[in-house]
Amino acid sequence: MENRPLEYDYTVAKMFMFMAIVLGIVGMTIGVVLALELAFPGVNTILGSGVAEFTNFSRLRPLHTDAVAYGFTLSGIWATWYYVGQRVLKVSLKESSFLMAVAKLHFWLYVLVVAAVVVSLFAGITTSKEYAEFEWPIDIAVVVVWVLWGVSIFGLIGIRREKALYISVWYYIATFLGVAMLYLFNNMEVPTYFVSGGIGAWYHSVSMYAGTNDALVQWWFGHNAVAFVFTVPIIAMIYYFLPKESGQAVYSYKLSLLAFWGLMFVYLWAGGHHLLYSTVPDWMQTMGSIFSVILILPSWGSAINMLLTMKGEWQQVANSPLIKFMVLASTFYMFSTLEGPIQAIKSVNAIAHFTDWIVGHVHDGVLGWVAFMVIAALYHMAPRVFKREIYSKSLMNAQFWIQTLGVVLYFSSMWIAGITQGMMWRAHDEFGNLAYSFIDTVTVLHPYYTIRAVGGLLYLVGMFMWAYNMYKTATAGRAVEEAELKNASPMGA
Amino acid sequence: MFHWLEKRPFLFAVGVFVTIAFAGLIEILPDFAKASRPVIGTKPYSVLELAGRHVYIKNSCNACHSQLIRPFKAETDRYGHYSLSGEYAYDRPFLWGSKRTGPDLMRVGNYRTTDWHEHHMKNPASVVPGSIMPGYPWMFTNAADIDTAYAEMLTVKNVFNVPYNKPIPTKDGGTVTVKLPDTLDGAKAEALKEAKAVAADMKSKEVKDMVARGEIPEIVALIAYLNSLK
Amino acid sequence: MNKLYLWGGIFSVALVGATYAAIGMTKGGLNGDIVNILAVLGAIAIALITIWVVVKYVRQMQTDTATGELAEENWDGIGEYKNDLPIGWAVMFMALNIWGFWYFIVGYPVNAFSQIGQYNDEVAEKNAKFQAVYADIKGERLVEMGESVFIANCTVCHGINADGMDGKAANLNQRIEKKTVKYVINHGSNNHLLGMEMPMPDRNGLFNANTGALITDAEIDTVASYVANGFQGAGADIFAGTCAGCHGADGRGIAGVAPNLREFTPELIANVLAHSKKGAIGKMPAIDVLNKKQTEAVAAYIISLSK
Numbered sequence A: 001m002e003n004r005p006l007e008y009d010y011t012v013a014k015m016f017m018f019m020a021i022v023l024g025i026v027g028m029t030i031g032v033v034l035a036l037e038l039a040f041p042g043v044n045t046i047l048g049s050g051v052a053e054f055t056n057f058s059r060l061r062p063l064h065t066d067a068v069a070y071g072f073t074l075s076g077i078w079a080t081w082y083y084v085g086q087r088v089l090k091v092s093l094k095e096s097s098f099l100m101a102v103a104k105l106h107f108w109l110y111v112l113v114v115a116a117v118v119v120s121l122f123a124g125i126t127t128s129k130e131y132a133e134f135e136w137p138i139d140i141a142v143v144v145v146w147v148l149w150g151v152s153i154f155g156l157i158g159i160r161r162e163k164a165l166y167i168s169v170w171y172y173i174a175t176f177l178g179v180a181m182l183y184l185f186n187n188m189e190v191p192t193y194f195v196s197g198g199i200g201a202w203y204h205s206v207s208m209y210a211g212t213n214d215a216l217v218q219w220w221f222g223h224n225a226v227a228f229v230f231t232v233p234i235i236a237m238i239y240y241f242l243p244k245e246s247g248q249a250v251y252s253y254k255l256s257l258l259a260f261w262g263l264m265f266v267y268l269w270a271g272g273h274h275l276l277y278s279t280v281p282d283w284m285q286t287m288g289s290i291f292s293v294i295l296i297l298p299s300w301g302s303a304i305n306m307l308l309t310m311k312g313e314w315q316q317v318a319n320s321p322l323i324k325f326m327v328l329a330s331t332f333y334m335f336s337t338l339e340g341p342i343q344a345i346k347s348v349n350a351i352a353h354f355t356d357w358i359v360g361h362v363h364d365g366v367l368g369w370v371a372f373m374v375i376a377a378l379y380h381m382a383p384r385v386f387k388r389e390i391y392s393k394s395l396m397n398a399q400f401w402i403q404t405l406g407v408v409l410y411f412s413s414m415w416i417a418g419i420t421q422g423m424m425w426r427a428h429d430e431f432g433n434l435a436y437s438f439i440d441t442v443t444v445l446h447p448y449y450t451i452r453a454v455g456g457l458l459y460l461v462g463m464f465m466w467a468y469n470m471y472k473t474a475t476a477g478r479a480v481e482e483a484e485l486k487n488a489s490p491m492g493a
Numbered sequence B: 001m002f003h004w005l006e007k008r009p010f011l012f013a014v015g016v017f018v019t020i021a022f023a024g025l026i027e028i029l030p031d032f033a034k035a036s037r038p039v040i041g042t043k044p045y046s047v048l049e050l051a052g053r054h055v056y057i058k059n060s061c062n063a064c065h066s067q068l069i070r071p072f073k074a075e076t077d078r079y080g081h082y083s084l085s086g087e088y089a090y091d092r093p094f095l096w097g098s099k100r101t102g103p104d105l106m107r108v109g110n111y112r113t114t115d116w117h118e119h120h121m122k123n124p125a126s127v128v129p130g131s132i133m134p135g136y137p138w139m140f141t142n143a144a145d146i147d148t149a150y151a152e153m154l155t156v157k158n159v160f161n162v163p164y165n166k167p168i169p170t171k172d173g174g175t176v177t178v179k180l181p182d183t184l185d186g187a188k189a190e191a192l193k194e195a196k197a198v199a200a201d202m203k204s205k206e207v208k209d210m211v212a213r214g215e216i217p218e219i220v221a222l223i224a225y226l227n228s229l230k
Numbered sequence C: 001m002n003k004l005y006l007w008g009g010i011f012s013v014a015l016v017g018a019t020y021a022a023i024g025m026t027k028g029g030l031n032g033d034i035v036n037i038l039a040v041l042g043a044i045a046i047a048l049i050t051i052w053v054v055v056k057y058v059r060q061m062q063t064d065t066a067t068g069e070l071a072e073e074n075w076d077g078i079g080e081y082k083n084d085l086p087i088g089w090a091v092m093f094m095a096l097n098i099w100g101f102w103y104f105i106v107g108y109p110v111n112a113f114s115q116i117g118q119y120n121d122e123v124a125e126k127n128a129k130f131q132a133v134y135a136d137i138k139g140e141r142l143v144e145m146g147e148s149v150f151i152a153n154c155t156v157c158h159g160i161n162a163d164g165m166d167g168k169a170a171n172l173n174q175r176i177e178k179k180t181v182k183y184v185i186n187h188g189s190n191n192h193l194l195g196m197e198m199p200m201p202d203r204n205g206l207f208n209a210n211t212g213a214l215i216t217d218a219e220i221d222t223v224a225s226y227v228a229n230g231f232q233g234a235g236a237d238i239f240a241g242t243c244a245g246c247h248g249a250d251g252r253g254i255a256g257v258a259p260n261l262r263e264f265t266p267e268l269i270a271n272v273l274a275h276s277k278k279g280a281i282g283k284m285p286a287i288d289v290l291n292k293k294q295t296e297a298v299a300a301y302i303i304s305l306s307k
């Protein structure tokens, strides 16, 4: 038994891979629609004014953020968990029918939640809290899904053969614990139907917290939802997939260790940077700013560790589009974790807050780092789960360059738009009057909104190329032997 | 090598949890200890205003509009006095927003009026050429959900002691009482009374007809809410 | 030079250059505003530092080789070096931790920062600066200043040409529209136009001294055209008989009794801004974000429009 290679079971990984691709395309298509609506407001009624209630910017926006964060990204995280988890713990899901059942239930319940979310957000059923829009019935389902994942993590760990947990597993565990804690506290809400004795909508609730307190809890959550969905599990991915694909050993264990514990400790304090110059106490704001600046280092720690893992391997970077995705992802990770802290400085935030510069920061993180990593991870997994080589390397290469151009257009246009708008809002003219009416500060953005829409469209085109390449890999790629799958993924021309 | 902790998954998980929960305690606990108290003049929402707030949330107006005036001269020149914590004492959830695609609305009730909102919500670009805000014409026919607003009023009164039916001090030294009717029918009658006052300043015939029939379109509730933002 | 540095350089220059161009397009550019300056420096720092650091590591990919002692463990074929921390990183991390600790414990309370204090300083400074300029703003400059106030505060209702956008607000290119005059005669007016409670009666209180009877529909129509047309055409007799008692024989109003109907006056406009106005067209809100000079200026601008 010990000598025979383990037969891993990728059934659930495959199901989540499928969801990641579908929800990625759905979420980003909505993103492109949103971008077009801001550039050309006529798009709000593109399907006719009869259904504009459901296609206008404000109804669609939460659908975009939730589809990409909790659809695309979470599916990607779980696809990789059900792949990486088995391999680095050296244990197969086949060995436990209980864990297999839990994993399947995890998937199907998740699909149900996704459906419920789509219906409820289209209907305008939302609590308005960013990234926590769901009403309490969905919250409860989310908690069940999350617990199932927890059972899967700790169950697999319980029967593992590899005694020491690999770095990626640290980060998966942290994701699980972090989100659990944040989600529970931020979603404390009182269902009005029961308290009022059966009046009104049964799903409606009212927040446990009011005003400034509500804002504090929300952004303690919001900032760390970013941390524990867009950062921590993505680091889990890169620590596995980059060394594995390149065949290189991780540069420094010490650096991994310090970066991990540093990140865990520092991240949670930084939420105050979403509330600068608001009505929360000054000391909390200052705390948010200070910890944001300190946060640069644990963030950069992981990125540097990965870049140094590729030391001397320029050949691989130049030749493999799969490795290019990951190296550029670390770069964008560094970019957004320097940009964020600088935007967290009070004086800079005075300009940046409420503007498109923040939206730019968001997307150099999510497009350049999160989505690139998910794409790369699933490309690496495809030959292993389908036992076929990746259908087309040149298509992957083209996808890489198109999407890179897309990200660059997105963040640079929003960067300029945000700084311009922030400065126009503040400007006084020679008479001491406001120099601009609000609408002046909107119409100047039109060219940048158009460029952003083009960038987004390019990125979306890349997503379709990815889907096609994955589909062809699964169905038409050349069959490969186990021996070809050690490191660099086999690719067809 | 030094994999001591990483060979003990339970301890490891506890370690991670303690590390991340620590900051949470410091940031969140003071919250439970100290809720902000309303400033003079801050009063709970009436039935119609609350129904309008639900319309605002349903349509995610907060995706483009903030309700937080920061203490900068340029902002107070544009929107009025900077925000005070106590002014949000009855906001569940808070609606500060994080993006100002459109202007701040914290005090929009001070400098816009019912008839202006009526034109604007139907077709923003007709009053503000170049506006990228979508129009919301269906709000002129969709009925507002008064039941849920009333259920929420009962809930916040029972659970959070929101001072309905109690005199609340106003800025001019007097007091004002926001009514919480005893029954759902009472609440509907109250909402209709408020709606008639708003509709009187509106021009749309369909809205006036609906209100005359005893129905309340979403737009009327929304405008009541916007007018209450001061 | 290495191709990589070249591309890194081009990219940062492009980003920083575009930022610079965007600033140049706004009125006054950086405006000597410290917040603007810091934000732009921050933006430049983001571009330069990231590019510089990443280029440094990419150079190591190109020229260096991986070395170090491998750890015993191995996960799914992934090894781990026992390399030390990169020294620059370790030093920076320590330094920032110490700085953060110092700042929060010592630096911050000692400076006793308060954002409201900062606001008060900002307002005092700007007010002093502009108060000094205000004294010299008169005549044409005052009208110019008024236009600037109007654009930022009034165009959303009155339109960029102050024409009221098809009856959504008053057309300020003329003193008054016929529709408004008719409405006021029919319903009276109680808008504190004189700055105090001084309503004008509705048609049931308006006697035409010439006929000795209440004003009639036909007369209302005629006098309304007369007033709206700048006191020209038919209707002078009705005005003299019904309105002149309060509004003066020439329609230029009587202080403390009734407002000027021939032309806008600074007082009338200031009163509208202070007390709001509800009439035939709709409701105009009170505008309380303007100071005295700005009110005077916007009045001068509006008066200049109907001249």
Ligand code: HEM
Residues within 6 Å of the ligand: A130, A222, A226, A230, A231, A270, A273, A274, A292, A293, A295, A296, A299, A333, A336, A337, A338, A339, A340, A341, A343, A344, A345, A349, A352, A353, A354, A358, A361, A362, A365, A366, A369, A370, B098
């Ligand atoms: C060192 C790490 C980071 C810091 C200190 C940081 C800081 C900030 C700051 C100051 C804001 C703007 C708050 C405001 O003014 O509205 C922000 C917004 C945001 N950041 Fe980061 N950021 C970091 C990394 C990242 C990364 C890596 C991602 C994603 C991959 C990310 C995603 C976001 C998102 C989604 C928002 C928008 C939140 C909203 O809806 O308002 N951040 N961040």
Ligand code: HEM
Residues within 6 Å of the ligand: A027, A028, A029, A031, A032, A034, A035, A061, A064, A065, A068, A069, A072, A073, A358, A359, A362, A363, A366, A367, A370, A371, A452, A453, A455, A456, A457, A459, A460, B063, B098, B099, B101
């Ligand atoms: C084709 C690619 C995409 C396009 C065109 C796009 C477009 C947009 C647009 C137009 C907005 C609204 C900005 C505003 O309110 O002004 C937005 C917000 C957002 N998007 Fe995307 N998006 C894309 C992909 C993604 C992906 C892949 C993610 C995450 C994995 C993501 C996460 C977000 C988040 C978190 C926000 C909210 C930002 C905030 O509130 O500050 N987007 N996106």
Ligand SMILES: [Ca+2]
Residues within 6 Å of the ligand: A127, A132, A133, A134, A135, A136, A139, A187, A189
């Ligand atoms: Ca919820």
Ligand SMILES: [Ca+2]
Residues within 6 Å of the ligand: A130, B098, B099
């Ligand atoms: Ca946001």
Ligand SMILES: [Cu+2]
Residues within 6 Å of the ligand: A222, A223, A224, A226, A270, A271, A273, A274
């Ligand atoms: Cu944050």
